[in-house]
Amino acid sequence: MHVLVCGGTGCQASASAQIIKNFEDILAAKGLQDEVQVVRTGCFGFCEKGPIVKIMPDNTFYTQVKPEDVEKIVNEHIIKGRKVTDLLYMDPENKEHVADSKHMGFYRKQLRIALRNCGFINPENIDECISRGGYEALGKVLSEMTPQQVVDEVTKSGLRGRGGAGFPTGVKWGLCAKNKCDEMYVICNADEGDPGAFMDRSIMEGDPHSIVEAMAICGYAIGATHGLVYIRAEYPLAIHRLQVAIAQAREYGLLGKDILGSGFDFDIELRYGAGAFVCGEETALIHSMEGKRGEPTLKPPFPAVSGYMAKPSNVNNVETFANVPIIITKGADWFASIGSEKSKGTKVFALAGQINNVGLIEVPMGTTLRDIIYEIGGGIKGGRKFKAVQTGGPSGGCLTEKHLDTPIDYESLAAAGSMMGSGGMVVMDDTSCMVAIAKFYLEFTCEESCGKCSPCRIGNKRMLEILTKITEGRGTMDDLQELRNLAAVIKDTALCGLGQTSPNPVLSTLDNFWDEYVEHVVDKKCRAGVCKKLMRYEIDKEKCIGCGACKKNCPAEAISKTDYIAPGHKLPSMTIDPSKCIKCGACISTCKFSAISVK
Amino acid sequence: MAVIKLSEAKVNFIKDVCKSYGNKPGEVINVLHKVQGEYGYLPAEIQELVAKELGIPVSRVYGIVSFYSFFTMTPKGEYPISVCLGTACYVRGAEKVLDELKRQLGINVGEVTPDGKFSLTCLRCVGACGLAPVIEVGDKVYGRMTPDRVKDVLAEYK
Ligand SMILES: Cc1cc2nc3c(=O)[nH]c(=O)nc-3n(C[C@H](O)[C@H](O)[C@H](O)COP(=O)(O)O)c2cc1C
Ligand code: SF4
Ligand code: SF4
Ligand code: FES
Ligand code: FES
Numbered sequence: 001m002h003v004l005v006c007g008g009t010g011c012q013a014s015a016s017a018q019i020i021k022n023f024e025d026i027l028a029a030k031g032l033q034d035e036v037q038v039v040r041t042g043c044f045g046f047c048e049k050g051p052i053v054k055i056m057p058d059n060t061f062y063t064q065v066k067p068e069d070v071e072k073i074v075n076e077h078i079i080k081g082r083k084v085t086d087l088l089y090m091d092p093e094n095k096e097h098v099a100d101s102k103h104m105g106f107y108r109k110q111l112r113i114a115l116r117n118c119g120f121i122n123p124e125n126i127d128e129c130i131s132r133g134g135y136e137a138l139g140k141v142l143s144e145m146t147p148q149q150v151v152d153e154v155t156k157s158g159l160r161g162r163g164g165a166g167f168p169t170g171v172k173w174g175l176c177a178k179n180k181c182d183e184m185y186v187i188c189n190a191d192e193g194d195p196g197a198f199m200d201r202s203i204m205e206g207d208p209h210s211i212v213e214a215m216a217i218c219g220y221a222i223g224a225t226h227g228l229v230y231i232r233a234e235y236p237l238a239i240h241r242l243q244v245a246i247a248q249a250r251e252y253g254l255l256g257k258d259i260l261g262s263g264f265d266f267d268i269e270l271r272y273g274a275g276a277f278v279c280g281e282e283t284a285l286i287h288s289m290e291g292k293r294g295e296p297t298l299k300p301p302f303p304a305v306s307g308y309m310a311k312p313s314n315v316n317n318v319e320t321f322a323n324v325p326i327i328i329t330k331g332a333d334w335f336a337s338i339g340s341e342k343s344k345g346t347k348v349f350a351l352a353g354q355i356n357n358v359g360l361i362e363v364p365m366g367t368t369l370r371d372i373i374y375e376i377g378g379g380i381k382g383g384r385k386f387k388a389v390q391t392g393g394p395s396g397g398c399l400t401e402k403h404l405d406t407p408i409d410y411e412s413l414a415a416a417g418s419m420m421g422s423g424g425m426v427v428m429d430d431t432s433c434m435v436a437i438a439k440f441y442l443e444f445t446c447e448e449s450c451g452k453c454s455p456c457r458i459g460n461k462r463m464l465e466i467l468t469k470i471t472e473g474r475g476t477m478d479d480l481q482e483l484r485n486l487a488a489v490i491k492d493t494a495l496c497g498l499g500q501t502s503p504n505p506v507l508s509t510l511d512n513f514w515d516e517y518v519e520h521v522v523d524k525k526c527r528a529g530v531c532k533k534l535m536r537y538e539i540d541k542e543k544c545i546g547c548g549a550c551k552k553n554c555p556a557e558a559i560s561k562t563d564y565i566a567p568g569h570k571l572p573s574m575t576i577d578p579s580k581c582i583k584c585g586a587c588i589s590t591c592k593f594s595a596i597s598v599k
Numbered sequence: 600m601a602v603i604k605l606s607e608a609k610v611n612f613i614k615d616v617c618k619s620y621g622n623k624p625g626e627v628i629n630v631l632h633k634v635q636g637e638y639g640y641l642p643a644e645i646q647e648l649v650a651k652e653l654g655i656p657v658s659r660v661y662g663i664v665s666f667y668s669f670f671t672m673t674p675k676g677e678y679p680i681s682v683c684l685g686t687a688c689y690v691r692g693a694e695k696v697l698d699e700l701k702r703q704l705g706i707n708v709g710e711v712t713p714d715g716k717f718s719l720t721c722l723r724c725v726g727a728c729g730l731a732p733v734i735e736v737g738d739k740v741y742g743r744m745t746p747d748r749v750k751d752v753l754a755e756y757k
Pocket of ligand 2: 278296448449450451452453454456457494495496497498499500
């Protein structure tokens with residue numbers, strides 16, 4: 001029997017380490033430590049309902065487990081074989097308890113290929129990985145396939161890059177293989193810069209061996225013997241798990257010299273990123289690995305010709321790599337049978353925002369946004385109204401109600417004015433202001449622009465100034481046109497992908513939420529109540545009993561007494577001086593008589 | 600910035616780190632990671648020493664420290680507080696939590712309280728979006744934050 005406890009970041013933040021410890025202690029006290037193994041896994045995906053505990057082999061999925069629940073699980077489930085009903089997931093529709101994750105709305109429409117092992121194995125144990133088919137693909141390519149056959153198989157599968165651009169992976173490998181020389185590199189891009197996404201991190205934390213194996217397969221296919229993973233220093237657990245995986249693979253002869261007696265040598269080293277979004281761009285990433293400032297350079301030359309140390313290099317994203325081993329074992333035709341016409345396989349998304357089931361999901365390409373948001377995501381939090389869904393992070397756009405039936409694939413999302421991106425998917429309800437969201441992304445780009453080329457460095461700053469003006473109620477209709485003009489210039493003339501895509505969040509909100517921009521400019525109104533400068537705090541003089549509680553709490557001394565006493569009250573009512581008010585909201589939360597409101 | 604005299608132990612540690620990377624200029628980022636990991640920040644004196652050991656101009660080291668947001672030239676507080684401003688946290692109200700932290704600590708982002716106890720920084724997505732909005736105090740993650748909870752969290756460290 002196995003007890004799997006989620007060790008992903010979300011569940012760790014809610015005491016999963018203590019849960020593990022309690023399991024170990026209680027099992028040991030009952031002398032069960034040899035029969036029941038406690039395993040700390042990577043993220044199960046259903047972070048919203050974490051911490052997750054799963055009991056194998058009967059596949060019972062406990063949600064929102066607290067450290068003090070452990071004793072009950074051991075006594076009831078493990079010893080007596082009875083499921084602890086009140087810790088099971090409850091279907092929000094029919095209020096029935098569901099024990100097997102397969103039958104939960106959250107998992108039913110998912111298909112797990114890249115995440116196949118996440119939540120099933122102990123990521124720090126290579127034997128568990130091997131027992132689920134790990135390294136089978138590496139064995140197969142080394143013993144049965146020529147490098148060219150590997151390239152052909154990956155090409156035939158239709159796998160495209162999951163890092164954002166969607167370039168066909170097999171074709172990329174083929175181009176690199178053509179530049180054969182004695183020093184070549186396989187690079188894994190684990191910089192994951194989209195602020196609001198954690199797909200790659202979860203794969204590395206939950207199934208690091210799949211990356212190690214895929215990089216070795218890629219090395220064999222293109223003729224490289226060195227692998228490098230460029231990983232964010234902010235991901236200590238992922239770094240640790242990769243290090244453990246690499247060390248174990250070496251020990252088993254799956255990395256190093258003469259792998260599996262085939263004569264093929266391959267080894268992997270880690271390089272650390274240091275918090276610069278632009279370093280996710282492949283040329284910048286390579287410069288950073290060489291110990292330089294991570295500034296992009298013009299392509300060509302492409303990394304396939306001149307990459308790390310000016311040698312031919314193949315850069316792929318973590319999730320791209322995670323798909324490779326299973327394509328080799330199950331075959332290109334199997335993979336190509338999943339997904340839509342031009343986008344094969346599945347895509348992992350970090351589903352977040354104002355949605356009931358936040359978490360990590362993997363769906364076949366071609367699934368609609370509606371299915372993701374309402375079936376898997378369980379709809380909008382608190383029954384509020386859906387407003388927009390953002391994909392593609394700072395390079396993408398916001399889609400609306402009318403796009404809900406758009407199938408998720410590279411082409412359809414681009415046609416709708418957004419992009420696939422690396423997998424961030426943030427759902428917004430009517431409490432989000434779309435002008436403020438555009439500004440949020442632009443602030444990010446301005447902070448992250450490397451400053452090398454002026455359209456991006458200066459143009460984005462200009463756009464941010466205009467957006468700030470608009471959110472502060474100083475915008476004009478000409479400003480809206482100016483935003484479009486600037487966006488067009490930046491898109492055309494910026495040097496790298498960061499600049500070229502940075503206007504997208506602004507353009508897509510201008511297209512889809514024009515009314516909201518106009519409201520900010522003409523009516524000086526923010527309908528979501530987000531833009532502080534457009535808010536007005538007012539005291540209803542009829543409701544105010546003159547207690548003065550708000551006055552005491554106001555940090556700006558904006559509240560004073562009037563000489564009006566409302567009928568039925570004894571003291572004069574209060575009033576707010578809008579020129580002094582800093583819109584902190586302190587008064588509203590102190591007033592017990594609901595006399596203060598925001599307009 | 601105040602001039603800091605590096606202790607001999609510090610100097611030796613930094614020299615050893617540089618040596619462990621073969622004093623190669625290409626390893627400067629790895630060296631800085633190690634040194635900051637030990638001392639928490641990278642003041643000018645440390646940058647000068649690293650530059651000398653690796654045989655590169657100080658301007659190149661400074662160029663790297665200022666380019667990458669992970670590297671910092673200001674010391675952290677005893678309890679560094681980071682507020683996640685990733686998209687998921689932002690749409691669930693992270694800014695309001697940040698405002699409240701600023702108000703209660705009386706400092707801005709990038710600053711340290713006068714008693715050296717707390718420092719305040721922002722970061723983007725810690726991978727716990729399910730618990731958004733999220734803040735970190737040291738290594739501890741606090742999820743589902745609200746402005747009202749700020750006081751209780753700070754009280755744990757007072
Ligand atoms: C500004 C910018 C940031 C990027 N960030 C990432 C990233 O964080 N992770 C990633 O895999 N690719 C990122 N990319 C895309 C890479 O340049 C590159 O296309 C990708 O790593 C190739 O791998 P793939 O073909 O497997 O997708 C970024 C591109 C740009 C322009
Ligand atoms: S587009 Fe922006 S990030 Fe890219 S090179 Fe130019 S300034 Fe740097
Ligand atoms: S919102 Fe804040 S500043 Fe304005 S009146 Fe109320 S307490 Fe004073
Ligand atoms: S972190 Fe536990 S389910 Fe995602
Ligand atoms: S955006 Fe804050 S944890 Fe992901």
